[in-house]
Amino acid sequence: QKxxxxxxxxxxxxxxxxxxxxxxYSDRGSQSFFWYRQYSGKSPxxxxxxxxxGDKEDGRFTAQLNKASQYVSLLIRDSQPSDSATxxxxxxxxxxxxxxxxxxxxxxxxxx
Amino acid sequence: DTEVTQTPKHLVMGMTNKKSLKCEQHMGHxxxxxxxxxxxxxxxxxxVYSYEKLSINESVPSRFxxxxxxxxxxxxxxxxxxxxxxxxxxxASSNEPRGDGELFFGEGxxxxxx
Numbered sequence: 001q002k003x004x005x006x007x008x009x010x011x012x013x014x015x016x017x018x019x020x021x022x023x024x025y026s027d028r029g030s031q032s033f034f035w036y037r038q039y040s041g042k043s044p045x046x047x048x049x050x051x052x053x054g055d056k057e058d059g060r061f062t063a064q065l066n067k068a069s070q071y072v073s074l075l076i077r078d079s080q081p082s083d084s085a086t087x088x089x090x091x092x093x094x095x096x097x098x099x100x101x102x103x104x105x106x107x108x109x110x111x112x
Numbered sequence: 113d114t115e116v117t118q119t120p121k122h123l124v125m126g127m128t129n130k131k132s133l134k135c136e137q138h139m140g141h142x143x144x145x146x147x148x149x150x151x152x153x154x155x156x157x158x159x160v161y162s163y164e165k166l167s168i169n170e171s172v173p174s175r176f177x178x179x180x181x182x183x184x185x186x187x188x189x190x191x192x193x194x195x196x197x198x199x200x201x202x203x204a205s206s207n208e209p210r211g212d213g214e215l216f217f218g219e220g221x222x223x224x225x226x
């Protein structure tokens with residue numbers, strides 16, 4: 001059973017701080033990793049994807065991947081109240097092509 | 113605005129009803145998906161269509177029947193559902209065979225089974 005694990009939170013940070021979201025996965029053959037943001041009652045929206053070991057930066061967001069440790073993280077710099085949402089880590093199954101398996105999500109709360 | 117359109121946005125049905133959820137995308141994507149999401153849970157994969165053929169069925173009960181009439185449309189036919197099937201049903205598409213895995217989600221159809 002392939003698994004994607006996240007700390008469900010809630011993770012609470014003050015406005016302007018760095019929020020750090022973590023995810024581990026069990027399928028060592030996984031090649032593609034995604035972070036989706038989901039506001040309550042809305043559908044998930046893609047924030048970042050990463051394929052290679054190391055860091056990938058996009059604005060206030062940085063995704064970090066360590067395939068040896070089967071670990072992927074998302075850093076949000078200068079957190080804003082509008083970042084308050086559930087962040088879903090998703091991993092593409094190595095055997096199933098483009099089917100994404102989601103973690104349970106981490107709820108982030110940014111206080112002003 | 114999402115480029116994956118789902119209808120209806122809300123659906124209430126009895127356990128003996130037959131209804132359908134519809135999904136449409138015009139991005140030329142060749143893979144389409146149905147996910148089910150219960151409150152405070154992650155999306156769970158139900159079905160994957162690749163080039164209009166069913167490629168993945170995650171052991172979904174037969175009361176859910178998917179259909180892909182063409183590359184732009186995806187339906188989910190519902191019959192004899194149970195109250196525990198109440199959930200948000202999300203349609204998504206992706207650009208195979210590039211296979212980078214980026215899913216584009218619709219806004220979902222919120223289903224309530226009485």
